[in-house]
Amino acid sequence: MKKYALFLGCTVPVRAQHYELSARNTAKQLDIEFVDMNGASCCGFPIKAVDAETALLIAARNISIASKMGLNIVTLCNSCTAMLSDAQLELKNNRFYKKFKELGFTYPQEITVKHFVRMLYEDIGVEKLKKSVKVPLNNLKVISHYGCHYMRPSYLYGFDNPEVPHTFDELVNLTGAKSLQYTDKKMCCGGSVLGIDEGLAVTMANHKLNIAESNEADALISICPFCTVMYEDNQRKAEEKFNKQYNLPVLYYPQLLGLSFGLDKNAVGIRFNRVRPNLLLEKIGGQ
Amino acid sequence: MINLKNADPTFKWEIAKQEGGKQILKCFGCSDCAASCPVRYFDERYNPRKIIRLTLLGMKDQVLSSPFLWFCAHCHACTEHCPQGIPVAELINAIKNYAVENGYCPEGYKIQVELLQKMGRLYEVEDFDLKKRQKIGLPPVDKTIPEVAKILEKTGILNKVGK
Ligand code: SF4
Ligand code: SF4
Numbered sequence: 001m002k003k004y005a006l007f008l009g010c011t012v013p014v015r016a017q018h019y020e021l022s023a024r025n026t027a028k029q030l031d032i033e034f035v036d037m038n039g040a041s042c043c044g045f046p047i048k049a050v051d052a053e054t055a056l057l058i059a060a061r062n063i064s065i066a067s068k069m070g071l072n073i074v075t076l077c078n079s080c081t082a083m084l085s086d087a088q089l090e091l092k093n094n095r096f097y098k099k100f101k102e103l104g105f106t107y108p109q110e111i112t113v114k115h116f117v118r119m120l121y122e123d124i125g126v127e128k129l130k131k132s133v134k135v136p137l138n139n140l141k142v143i144s145h146y147g148c149h150y151m152r153p154s155y156l157y158g159f160d161n162p163e164v165p166h167t168f169d170e171l172v173n174l175t176g177a178k179s180l181q182y183t184d185k186k187m188c189c190g191g192s193v194l195g196i197d198e199g200l201a202v203t204m205a206n207h208k209l210n211i212a213e214s215n216e217a218d219a220l221i222s223i224c225p226f227c228t229v230m231y232e233d234n235q236r237k238a239e240e241k242f243n244k245q246y247n248l249p250v251l252y253y254p255q256l257l258g259l260s261f262g263l264d265k266n267a268v269g270i271r272f273n274r275v276r277p278n279l280l281l282e283k284i285g286g287q
Numbered sequence: 288m289i290n291l292k293n294a295d296p297t298f299k300w301e302i303a304k305q306e307g308g309k310q311i312l313k314c315f316g317c318s319d320c321a322a323s324c325p326v327r328y329f330d331e332r333y334n335p336r337k338i339i340r341l342t343l344l345g346m347k348d349q350v351l352s353s354p355f356l357w358f359c360a361h362c363h364a365c366t367e368h369c370p371q372g373i374p375v376a377e378l379i380n381a382i383k384n385y386a387v388e389n390g391y392c393p394e395g396y397k398i399q400v401e402l403l404q405k406m407g408r409l410y411e412v413e414d415f416d417l418k419k420r421q422k423i424g425l426p427p428v429d430k431t432i433p434e435v436a437k438i439l440e441k442t443g444i445l446n447k448v449g450k
Binding site: 008010011013014015017020021024036038039040041042046047048049050051052053054056057058061099102103148149152153154155162163186187188190191192193195196197200203204207269 | 305306307325326329330357358359360361362363364366367374376377380381383384387392393395396399400403407408409410411412413416419420423424425426428429432434435437438439441442444447448
């Protein structure tokens, strides 16, 4: 059994319970144990633009919690992954250690930080995952959206290919669904500029919604709650602004994976998806 | 037109001292960052190369007061392409940090700092959320994490954003 400290961050536990639920339930199928991190806070990323050092200290405190538990961290959000990875590297290099210690934090044991999807790819592996697929989702064509902080910056992650990423496509394909190749795969969802200029953020999100439409995708598969906010919660806004009708379901990867494992739609929290994926469920012979 | 009469030649050194700003002097202005920038792709008013260039020239007031500085999505597309190996997204972030120190903090960020001070998280965990979590079999989460406020006090960030 593999054991990890599960870092939830701010958004997932209150706004993306279906992401959390499906991640926990698919992990169970794979003999992965998630241990909850008592006292974990925001990762720090939201205020990095205000003061990077403060953000690093907030992230480092979270790492300190997992380090004391003696467990590596698994995250569900791309931005959390970036912020915690950044702090983990700095802790390793003994930077800002003075303030870290003065605050009473410790780092007794070096730990790693991985996004849930990277953990599946590296620690479980495509072949083993494939063995758990009971209901291949053969009729589905989907757009896989990596999001920025999954493999970028490469100096931080050293994982996948930042120019031609492929790991997530492989993970989607093993479910039986077809992960489409399309232009601008690396495109940013616009989430980070939402608070600064909503029009621009929605324009950025619209770009990929438009690509999904022209490729006749059944869904967009997301691995980050912020990307989902842009593609699902703000889909209406994009439709209004660009006079379109997308009605594109946005599923979190563990929801897709869970369905291919034969999990019931409640076990992957389908009813919490804001764009109803009814057609998609029909296509895979679901309820 | 850029009028260099008001240029502050020390500005670039100030940025170089910031977290993430160290490598600014390596920029030779090739514009690869701008060419790879998705924000720039949709909105010409934002241009990372221009911000870096103006910083190197010492156009402090112009850079710090620019609303477009905040358009950077921190997506790191530029970082991957810079032939000089500059982590451009971190560099732009360093300029944002410096802008905050000099009194230019967007309102939205001030609110986020306040929320973190109050709760240690961005979104309030209401009883409704806890009930919903329980109902679908998810474990409870902490409503507040007061230790975060201690970090904010230690770094003096609350004073910086004028709270
Ligand atoms: S890509 Fe690098 S060297 Fe070229 S303009 Fe941008 S920051 Fe400067
Ligand atoms: S990090 Fe900022 S400057 Fe760099 S490509 Fe992304 S949006 Fe553009």
